[in-house]
Amino acid sequence: MRSLEQTGLVAAKSFLIEQDYTKYTLSQHALWSELVARRMAQLEQCACREYLEGWHALGLERERIPRLAGISERLARRTGWSVQPVSGFMPSRAFFEMLAARRFPTTTWLRSRESMDYTPEPDILHDALGHLPMFAEQSFADAVAEYGRVCYAMDSEEKLERMGRLVWYTFEFGLIRQEGAVKVYGSGVASSQAECTNVLSGNCEIRDFSVAEVLNTTVKVDQIHTRLFAIDSIAEILGAVHEAREIVEGD
């Protein structure tokens, strides 16, 4: 992992931190292990191929909270991305800057036992277990970098709000059809027992992915989803980023 002085990041600079691995307690490692066991029991059945391959390729461990520096090295060798610990929620410009630079902002704190099922802000379970495995897939990794580049260049909050819907229904809550079944690749579904169970139980309408429809579908951050979108291939996402930019810029 590059040191903070070498980052070249401007907007994101004040959010960058180091992961202090010595601060995690034994009970936090045990909680991670419990959370991962519960999530993987479901994900081994319903996560997409690329997610499961990425999990193993990055060396994520079930028994211990991830050491982000080691994962970052493996990720860099595979897709040119790195993992950058950050202090928490970031404003959009800082976030896009990091994506464009192929640095994935990852929180280092772990939810408490009392909040095992839900945290309003992303923690290391959401960021590392949920997001990181997909960044080991080149076409996904390239699409997110392009999304960051496109959004970093946009100057209108209204346009960015619409581009946010694309990221919400792909990187965060995206589904994919593989081998005749609906599989999960978005972190918000992968890391959440409730969202994943909701999808698997058939309580969520699954629409064929359409950029135009996604851009017209508002995001509700604090409700279980009743409508999500399924792509047919991870390679579609890059094209969706370009199509969304054209629609949003043309409005």
Ligand SMILES: [Fe+2]
């Ligand atoms: Fe996320």
